[in-house]
Amino acid sequence: MNRPTRVEITEVGPRDGLQAEPAFVPTATKIDLINNLIAAGVPRIEFSSFVSPRAVPQLVDVVDVFERLDRSTDTVLAALVPNAKGAVRAAECQVDEIIVFLSASESHNLKNVNRSVEESLSGFEHVAKIADHAGIPVNGAIATAFGCPFEGDVSVKQLEAIARRYQECGFSGVTLGDTTGMATPPIVQRAVRHLKEHVPELPIGLHFHNTRGIGLVNVIAGLDEGVDRYDSSFGGIGGCPFAPKATGNICTEDLIYLLHEMGIETGIDLEQLSAVACNVESVIGRDLPGQVMKAGPRLKLHSMADVATAVG
Amino acid sequence: MNRPTRVEITEVGPRDGLQAEPAFVPTATKIDLINNLIAAGVPRIEFSSFVSPRAVPQLVDVVDVFERLDRSTDTVLAALVPNAKGAVRAAECQVDEIIVFLSASESHNLKNVNRSVEESLSGFEHVAKIADHAGIPVNGAIATAFGCPFEGDVSVKQLEAIARRYQECGFSGVTLGDTTGMATPPIVQRAVRHLKEHVPELPIGLHFHNTRGIGLVNVIAGLDEGVDRYDSSFGGIGGCPFAPKATGNICTEDLIYLLHEMGIETGIDLEQLSAVACNVESVIGRDLPGQVMKAGPRLKLHSMADVATAVG
Numbered sequence: 121m122n123r124p125t126r127v128e129i130t131e132v133g134p135r136d137g138l139q140a141e142p143a144f145v146p147t148a149t150k151i152d153l154i155n156n157l158i159a160a161g162v163p164r165i166e167f168s169s170f171v172s173p174r175a176v177p178q179l180v181d182v183v184d185v186f187e188r189l190d191r192s193t194d195t196v197l198a199a200l201v202p203n204a205k206g207a208v209r210a211a212e213c214q215v216d217e218i219i220v221f222l223s224a225s226e227s228h229n230l231k232n233v234n235r236s237v238e239e240s241l242s243g244f245e246h247v248a249k250i251a252d253h254a255g256i257p258v259n260g261a262i263a264t265a266f267g268c269p270f271e272g273d274v275s276v277k278q279l280e281a282i283a284r285r286y287q288e289c290g291f292s293g294v295t296l297g298d299t300t301g302m303a304t305p306p307i308v309q310r311a312v313r314h315l316k317e318h319v320p321e322l323p324i325g326l327h328f329h330n331t332r333g334i335g336l337v338n339v340i341a342g343l344d345e346g347v348d349r350y351d352s353s354f355g356g357i358g359g360c361p362f363a364p365k366a367t368g369n370i371c372t373e374d375l376i377y378l379l380h381e382m383g384i385e386t387g388i389d390l391e392q393l394s395a396v397a398c399n400v401e402s403v404i405g406r407d408l409p410g411q412v413m414k415a416g417p418r419l420k421l422h423s424m425a426d427v428a429t430a431v432g
Numbered sequence: 433m434n435r436p437t438r439v440e441i442t443e444v445g446p447r448d449g450l451q452a453e454p455a456f457v458p459t460a461t462k463i464d465l466i467n468n469l470i471a472a473g474v475p476r477i478e479f480s481s482f483v484s485p486r487a488v489p490q491l492v493d494v495v496d497v498f499e500r501l502d503r504s505t506d507t508v509l510a511a512l513v514p515n516a517k518g519a520v521r522a523a524e525c526q527v528d529e530i531i532v533f534l535s536a537s538e539s540h541n542l543k544n545v546n547r548s549v550e551e552s553l554s555g556f557e558h559v560a561k562i563a564d565h566a567g568i569p570v571n572g573a574i575a576t577a578f579g580c581p582f583e584g585d586v587s588v589k590q591l592e593a594i595a596r597r598y599q600e601c602g603f604s605g606v607t608l609g610d611t612t613g614m615a616t617p618p619i620v621q622r623a624v625r626h627l628k629e630h631v632p633e634l635p636i637g638l639h640f641h642n643t644r645g646i647g648l649v650n651v652i653a654g655l656d657e658g659v660d661r662y663d664s665s666f667g668g669i670g671g672c673p674f675a676p677k678a679t680g681n682i683c684t685e686d687l688i689y690l691l692h693e694m695g696i697e698t699g700i701d702l703e704q705l706s707a708v709a710c711n712v713e714s715v716i717g718r719d720l721p722g723q724v725m726k727a728g729p730r731l732k733l734h735s736m737a738d739v740a741t742a743v744g
Contacts, residue, residue, distance in 0.1 A: 231736055269734045301723075302730040304693035305652075332730065333686030333723035334693075336649050340617075362734050363727035365719065374645030381616035381646075407677065411613075411645035415675035418614040418644065422581045422674050424543055 124348035126385040130164040130325070131157050131372055133400065135200055137357030139169065139178050140368070141404055147181040149403055151188045153396060157354070158189070160392035162372075164196040166219060166351070170206035186213050198259065202233065204246040211254035217292075218251050220244050221261035223299070224278050225268035232263065241285050248289040260286035261295040261327065265311065267302025269362050276314035283319040293323040295351065298338070300360050301331020305341035312345040325349035328370045330409065331360045335370035336378055343384070350375065355397040355408030367409040373397050377412045390417060436660040438697040442476040442637070443469050443684055445712065447512055449669030451481065451490050452680070453716055459493040461715055463500045465708060469666070470501070472704035474684075476508040478531060478663070482518035498525050510571065514545065516558040523566035529604075530563050532556050533573035535611070536590050537580035544575065553597050560601040572598035573607040573639065577623065579614025581674050588626035595631040605635040607663065610650070612672050613643020617653035624657040637661035640682045642721065643672045647682035648690055655696070662687065667709040667720030683722040685709050689729060702729060 134154050138145050154167050167189065173180035182199065189197060198217035201207045210218050222240035223229035229237050244260065251258045262282055268274055283294045296311060308326070315324055326342045326349065328335040339350060352375045358368025373394050376386055390412070397413040446466055450457050466479050479501065485492035494511065501509060510529035513519045522530050534552035535541035541549050556572065563570045574594055580586055595606045608623060620638070627636055638654045638661065640647040651662055664687045670680025685706050688698055702724070709725040 227736055267730055269738075270736055272731055272733055301727060304690070304730065306694060331723060331727045332689060333683060334648055334690045336646055337652055337690060340649055340652055360727065362738065363723075366723050366727040371645060377644060378616070378646045378649060382618060411643060411675075411678050415613060415643045415672065415678040418579055418616065419584055421584055424539055424582055426581075426674065 122346040123343045124346060124384065127343075127348045127350060127379060128163050129372065129376065129386055129388060130166055130198070130349070130351045131162045131354060132166040132327070132351045132369060133353035133355070133357050133372070135166040135169050135179065136369055137353045137400075139176050140359055141178060143404070144178055145403060147184050150181070150185050153399060153403070154185070155190045156392070156396045156399070158193055158195045160396060161388045162195060162393070163387055164198060166198050166200060169200035169202070170209045171200065171202050183209070183213060186215060201247060203243055204250060207247040207250040211250055211256060214254065215256065218247065218256050218258045219261055220247055220258060221263055221297070222282070223263040223268070224274045224282065225264050225271045227270040228264045228268045228299070231270070237282070241282070244285070244289055248291070252290065257292040258289070259293050259295060259325070260289070260291045261297050263297045263299040265296035266298045266304075266307050267300070269300045269302070276311055279311055279315060280318045283315055283322055287319055287322050291322070293325055293349070295325035295327050295349070297327040298329050300362050301329040301335070301366070303328055303338045304334065305337060308338050308341040309345060312342065312347055316345070323349065325351065327351035329358070329360060330356060330367045330370050331363055332366070336375060339370065339375060339378070354393070355400045355410040355413060357400060357404070357408055371410040371412075373410050373412040377417060381418070434658040435655045436658060436696065439660045439662060439691060440475050441684065441688065441698055441700060442478055442510070442661070442663045443474045443666060444478040444639070444663045444681060445665035445667070445669050445684070447478040447481050447491065448681055449665045451488050452671055453490060455716070456490055457715060459496050462493070462497050465711060465715070466497070467502045468704070468708045468711070470505055470507045472708060473700045474507060474705070475699055476510060478510050478512060481512035481514070482521045483512065483514050495521070495525060498527060513559060515555055516562060519559040519562040523562055523568060526566065527568065530559065530568055530570045531573055532559055532570060533575055533609070534594070535575040535580070536586045536594065537576050537583045539582040540576045540580045540611070543582070549594070553594070556597070556601055560603070564602065569604040570601065571605050571607060571637070572601070572603045573609050575609045575611040577608035578610045578616075578619050579612070581612045581614070588623055591623055591627060592630045595627055595634055599631055599634050603634070605637055605661070607637035607639050607661070609639040610641050612674055613641040613647070613678065615640055615650045616646065617649060620650050620653040621657060624654065624659055628657070635661065637663065639663035641670070641672060642668060642679045642682050643675055644678070648687060651682065651687060651690070666705070667712045667722040667725060669712060669716070669720055679721040683724075685722050685724040689724045693730070
């Protein structure tokens, strides 16, 4: 077994989850949620995006949010950046880390950011220079890394080609994103092994969705390959445009519960984290897919008077 | 890797799921659902229960259902039996298999069936005689096998003691039930290894709930120990009386999707199975937790016109 004994969780809910919500979450509420994540010990948070307010009005307050976040801990505050213009703004704010993204498949990249993959990569070279000048590390995400909803399977050669360019840009790591929930254990194993063999210096993170119910199983596949960086979102907030009723990102509390039960450290307080997820649920006003936030940890015991009838 | 290349799935939704529904599902609807499961190639179905109609009015039609099920395939039709009286009825019907159950913990057994564990085991000896006389195999389930909501952890010694008694009764196997979703990969590993070492002749099945989001991860833990029998329910129907908003049984379609993607055979047609789950959802009139029934298999591709905006 190659499994790590400690993993780094990136909470992506404030960006990946809230950007997809129809209603604008008030700035003060976002700040409270993120500061509570920091207090719970979350080591890395994708707190917002320096995207055009026209494209994503939900995250128009990125600067105001950042200015009022608790900077007294080691929590890394990372922001998504779509282009050089966003990078300049992120550099002005002195965020801890910049995240850029493209899709592994041409059709999804075109649909998502209206560029070819090569155009995205050229743009990242500019972002890298801006970030380097500001002394900010850049992490490169690859969306649809485990399958594209338009094209189907994605080749490991394509992941390798993009990862090499990321390395040439001096990025601190690559995150393989399962944008529409097409990852499976064998596909995860193949992709991770290929990148570890061919681009060995670039640390790998994994970003799974639970669109087909197997998001946490894919985490196990990643752990078995020694991957120690995972993205997840509070309450499992988020979604998939191709499967409106299916769930989105894997849920942070469920993931932390699993890792702790497996003896893998995260540095995160599960109880505090579950409280944040319950807050998110009341903020957005509908049930979230997270389970541990509803059931509590396994040894939260009950009195025999708690239920009228247990079920066989 | 000790993983099996083929597993046997038992669909428990018609019994474990429908018994917990507030509204009575019409007999003809039950028959259609179960016959469609048989047509989809499900090898074993827990189709109903010979329990007192006062205790579980939802399953009062067990005999009528059984009489109209398709017997032309190899599908094993198993019925839950709470006591000798139920066993007599099941024997009269000539069901394919009888399932008895108790809880590993005294408090949960008392709450659930109002007996001590020893009283349950004595009763099973009568059931075993009735079944043996009728030529019907008996499978013994152990509820709360991975933790009790009243007592906490359950010792492997207790599982071993019960499994030995099952073996002495001549049962065909033991199913470890995670009644309230307290199983974790290390606990599954420990329980399975202990039983395989100490009661090696008794085949093991695993029955997980997704109450804390890690049901399919526990299946992986079971596969890693070589276990090749799993219970699940269509659409993930079912629930947990201690966590009203959490999910119940692991979902059959999600499990089948995962197994097939891992190259493990089940003999089940996923598309037909998903259609049954969608029928169940419309019959009971609310969203079920199953994901594959909503998202489809991973290579169900989309046109680029399918969505207005994809999400980064």
